[in-house]
Amino acid sequence: MDVKLNEEFLKRLLEAIGPSGFEDDAAQVWMEAAQTFADRVERDTHGNTYATINPGGSPRLLLAGHLDEIGLIVNYIDEKGYVYVKGLGGWDPQVLIGQRVRFKGLQGDVIGVVGRKAIHLLKSEERKKAVELKDLWIDIGAKDGDEAKQYLEVGTIGVIEQPVVQVLNGRVVSRALDNRIGAFTVLEALRHMKANGVTAEVTAVATVQEEIGLKGAFTSAYRLNPDTALVVDVTHCTDQPGISKKESGESPLGSGANLTVGPQIHPKVLRRLRDLAEEHAVPYTLTASTRYTGTDTDAIFITREGIPAALLSIPNRYMHSPSEMVDLHDVEAVVKLMTLYALNPVTDLVR
Incomplete structure (x- = not known):
């Protein structure tokens, strides 16, 4: 067959x-x-x-x-426009750091970046500690909270923004x-x-x-x-x-x-x-x-x-x-x- x-x-x-x-x-x-x-x-x-x-x-x-x-759902948008999320399904927050996120926003898709302090700014004890999802934020480039809320609201869902690629031997990555x-x-x-x-x-x-x-x-x-x-x-x-x-x-x-x-x-x-x-x-x-x-x-x-x-x-x-x-x-x-x-x-x- x-x-x-x-x-x-x-x-x-x-x-x-x-x-x-x-x-x-x-x-x-x-x-x-x-x-x-x-x-x-x-x-x-x-x-x-x-x-x-x-x-x-x-x-x-x-x-x-x-x-x-597995995905993400908006839980809070602060006055500076940073977006905080909860997980839909089981996330290891370590893999989220620095990733891009695509939200299904109020006016169409919105791209954001998962943020954390740069390693240069982390104290030694912070570097040894596994990050939690509540310690991460998503930056969509908004100037402030009012602008961010024009595009996202509590309950907006998102996923990691990564292309589908083929690698060696007929293997797919996504x-x-x-x-x-x-x-x-x-x-x-x-x-x-x-x-x-x-x-x-x-x-x-x-x-x-x-x-x-x-x-x-x-x-x-x-x-x-x-x-x-x-x-x-x-x-x-x-x-x-x-x-x-x-x-x-x-x-x-x-x-x-x-x-x-x-x-x-x-x-x-x-x-x-x-x-x-x-x-x-x-x-x-x-x-x-x-x-x-x-x-x-x-x-x-x-x-x-x-x-x-x-x-x-x-x-x-x-x-x-x-x-x-x-x-x-x-x-x-x-x-x-x-x-x-x-x-x-x-x-x-x-x-």
């Missing part, structure tokens, strides 16, 4: 602003791509976006990848790869399923608000009530310096689909994925999980009376930073494996 990714769609999706709870711009890009091939495309009141092929087919399969990214790459992958898988004659009813969902509590996974899974589900997210790449494989397992860039084994994963769905990967030479690795995967899988698995689910992850370096990195060969492996599963789904799901 030949897998060719729509990289232009990926670039547009990564460039869209879409922090948790404010995913509209990214959802619009996703919907426009879905409308080129899906039989039905819609959005719900929560903000989840759905694309379906073969409505009325059997069995019913859900593909889930969350659309939201903010928002966690988990815009998952939302991209489930829609690409759906497109390949349609092209390869899948007869099951399959719905790809770009879920919302995963970074702040898996919220869109609960509402979308409840709405669809599928027979089974495949979730795509990122996992920590373990071939970078400082990562203990004894603690984190093994999932290097370029190793293919990473399959999770644990109590949240239905054993028959996982077994089918592994059998298909081995039969069709799709590269994969395994990761052990205990109580939680920390992904939409945890919500979907306990929705209604329980939805049999499995988690396919894409190794990601520098997660929750302005420069995350994934290997598109891993994305291709996940797309291929999901398509093979849709062609050969598990129907006997009783444990």
Whole structure:
């Protein structure tokens, strides 16, 4: 099976602003791509976006990848025009220093710079201390608070301003790869399923608000009530310096689909994925999980009376930073494996 990714769609999706709870711009890009091939495309009141092929087919399969990214929300603008923010999702404030931020402002996009005292002005004890988000500010170039408030207000959202770039070996660097790459992958898988004659009813969902509590996974899974589900997210790449494989397992860039084994994963769905990967030479690795995967899988698995689910992850370096990195060969492996599963789904799901 030949897998060719729509990289232009990926670039547009990564460039869209879409922090948790404010995913509209990214959802619009996703919907426009879905409308080129899906039989039905819609959005719900929560903000989840759905694309379906073969409505009325059997069995019913859900593909889930969350659309939201970590972001910032304006909390206070002082009299000098400096902007103070809170995090939408889990930030390491150290990676924010000196970064540029793009706000969705009152009159259009506004660029700002994350400020901190220059190292020359920091006292020795300050240099040793990890900075907190409350100690940083964003400078949009305003002359004073009145001017700043013409462009921003409390509740204005923003994201890191970084371009999408390709580096060596088919690897992509961008903010928002966690988990815009998952939302991209489930829609690409759906497109390949349609092209390869899948007869099951399959719905790809770009879920919302995963970074702040898996919220869109609960509402979308409840709405669809599928027979089974495949979730795509990122996992920590373990071939970078400082990562203990004894603690984190093994999932290097370029190793293919990473399959999770644990109590949240239905054993028959996982077994089918592994059998298909081995039969069709799709590269994969395994990761052990205990109580939680920390992904939409945890919500979907306990929705209604329980939805049999499995988690396919894409190794990601520098997660929750302005420069995350994934290997598109891993994305291709996940797309291929999901398509093979849709062609050969598990129907006997009783444990």
